[in-house]
Amino acid sequence: xxxFKRLLLIIAVVVLSSCAKLPVAELxxxxxxxxxxxxxGAAQFSPGEYQLASSALQAAELQVDEHKYRQAVRTLELxxxxxxxxxxxxxxxxxxxxxxxxKAAEEKHQAELKKQQELKRQAELKKQQKLKKQHTEEKKxxxxxxxxxxxxxDVSPGLVDKIEVQSGENLAKIxxxxxxxxxxxxxxxxxxxxxxxxxxxxxxxxxxTLVVPRDKSREDADAARREARELNLFDLID
Numbered sequence: 001x002x003x004f005k006r007l008l009l010i011i012a013v014v015v016l017s018s019c020a021k022l023p024v025a026e027l028x029x030x031x032x033x034x035x036x037x038x039x040x041g042a043a044q045f046s047p048g049e050y051q052l053a054s055s056a057l058q059a060a061e062l063q064v065d066e067h068k069y070r071q072a073v074r075t076l077e078l079x080x081x082x083x084x085x086x087x088x089x090x091x092x093x094x095x096x097x098x099x100x101x102x103k104a105a106e107e108k109h110q111a112e113l114k115k116q117q118e119l120k121r122q123a124e125l126k127k128q129q130k131l132k133k134q135h136t137e138e139k140k141x142x143x144x145x146x147x148x149x150x151x152x153x154d155v156s157p158g159l160v161d162k163i164e165v166q167s168g169e170n171l172a173k174i175x176x177x178x179x180x181x182x183x184x185x186x187x188x189x190x191x192x193x194x195x196x197x198x199x200x201x202x203x204x205x206x207x208x209t210l211v212v213p214r215d216k217s218r219e220d221a222d223a224a225r226r227e228a229r230e231l232n233l234f235d236l237i238d
Contacts, residue, residue, distance in 0.1 A: 023073045027064065030057050030076040033083040037090065046089035053082035165208040171201055172234035180212055184236050188224040189213055202233055 034053050042050035056079035063072035160179045171187035174180055181189075191201045193213040198204060216224075228236060 021069060022064065023060075023069055023076060026073055026076045027060065030060065030079040030083070033080050033087070037083045037086040040087055040090045041094070042083075042086035042090045045093040046086040049082050049086035049089060053079050053086055056082060159214070161212050161214055163210050163212055165204050165206055165210060167206045169204070169206075170234055171198075171204060172228075172236055174210065183225075184234070185225040185228040185238075186221060187234070188227045188231075189216055189220065201231075 034050075034057050037046075037050055037053060042053075056075050060072045060075035060079060063069075063075060158179055163174055163177070163180055165174065171190055172184040175187040175190055176182065176184035187201070190210055190212060191198055193211045197208060198210075204210075228234075229238075
């Protein structure tokens with residue numbers, strides 16, 4: 001009886017083994033997905049899941065060699081599952097890494113822009129300070145030069161600071177008097193000093209007493225001459 005039972009057991013094992021098929025397609029699919037995971041960089045970005053997938057694939061290959069086809073199918077399913085997970089995690093890790101790199105690049109770009117703007121601002125500030133300094137120095141030089149130049153007419157003997165208008169005179173003739181300026185082109189100085197009583201430079205009246213300014217600089221005199229030539233109210237000839 002015991003021998004009969006053993007024979008039945010052997011027959012059952014043989015039958016079961018003969019019913020299980022060699023999982024060729026499953027093995028190729030598992031190898032493919034594990035290979036794709038490796039090519040995608042899963043060993044670097046998802047080493048745990050990739051190692052499980054690779055180990056499961058090796059175990060399944062060993063089971064196939066030992067004709068344990070049913071176990072091999074289940075193990076190959078595990079290999080595919082871990083390989084798929086490794087691929088998913090690898091893709092996510094790469095996307096996150098790319099986003100972080102893009103963010104870092106943008107931050108670096110913005111920092112560089114900010115740096116360039118600051119350098120530009122500092123350069124502009126230095127330029128303005130330089131121009132301001134030059135303007136101040138030029139103004140100081142002009143003031144010093146003007147201070148060195150004496151007035152156009154000093155309080156020398158024979159010169160007057162007030163003059164009475166004679167019949168037939170105009171401002172140019174008065175300015176041409178030796179005791180005034182001796183220069184008819186300086187009439188604008190007299191005109192501007194007596195605006196309270198002269199409304200029109202070509203209309204003055206006999207008997208008016210006009211102030212003769214003595215505190216004008218060479219620049220004032222030159223400006224008056226230019227003005228007299230431009231207006232040409234009295235047909236003056238140089």
